[in-house]
Amino acid sequence: MELEKLPYNLTVCKVPEISSLDLEKEFYFIGKTDEEISLVCRTEDTPSDTTEREDGWKGFRIRGILDFSLIGILSKLSGILAENKIGIFAVSTYNTDYILVKAGDYHRASEVLEQAGYRIV
16 A cells, blocks of 8 residues: 655644635645534645644655545554554545654654555655
């Protein structure tokens, strides 16, 4: 399986409402529940009205479109990283999954995933 390194820094944050979000940005992932509105975006595209914010994330995208019948992909990746004491923030879309790690763990995460047989591109 191939993992693609995302070439930008990411921020995970909360926003008070969605009307001010610029959906023309290249990388925006919005999660809305009855309790919050979360946003993952390129750090330079973070809205100014965040209510909470954590910068310093880097990401990997699982390459290709994942069929819903595939089981355990995210679990295997997160397990490998957990065994190496690397925390994650996971994002899933209709097509694929993204694994975010803190920037300080990014190089080591790449190494342990490669050692586990993943191809990092």
